[in-house]
Amino acid sequence: GDSVTQMEGPVTLSEEAFLTINCTYTATGYPSLFWYVQYPGEGLQLLLKATKADDKGSNKGFEATYRKETTSFHLEKGSVQVSDSAVYFCALTHSGGGADGLTFGKGTHLIIQP
């Protein structure tokens, strides 16, 4: 079956540091890929997505590129802020995100220190 693997956390960085959170997946066919973020006390929010190979999703300074050859969808940001502290989930689905449920990674807790 489908699976998503994320780097273990917590990841602790200083403000303005460069961020990479690795995500790789195992799935048949051509899934759609997502990053969700969960701020303390809130529900998961869609951060960005990519629906086909070589697509780049971007939002709020975060980027991730759908790499089919390496089955990866790593999340990056050039300069993190304290407000980026949250749990980040990588996920996939086969339907573009709507009709089918999502398969999630375990989540990576990101801590940004001032």
Added chain:
Amino acid sequence: GAVVSQHPSRVICKSGTSVKIECRSLDFQATTMFWYRQFPKQSLMLMATSNEGSKATYEQGVEKDKFLINHASLTLSTLTVTSAHPEDSSFYICSARKGETQYFGPGTRLLVL
């Protein structure tokens, strides 16, 4: 916007009792909602897909008689954990579909004593 609420946010119950969790889409209609379960330091696991006006579709290994799902309106889906036991203690999260995006509720923490 697309806001999804869950109620209650936290519930403690005795073993053998039933607990109902509500998931509401507050500012949009959702023909499809999803229920997930999350164990500590684990992934969110899809339990079932809830379609308005029809029976829910359960994932393999999820007992449909234990986790009753009702999606009677376009803004409300309920998950009832019947005859709850301590092993059912978990974090239950719902999402509602709007277009091609799923919007998530804040989750319900269930503790069965």
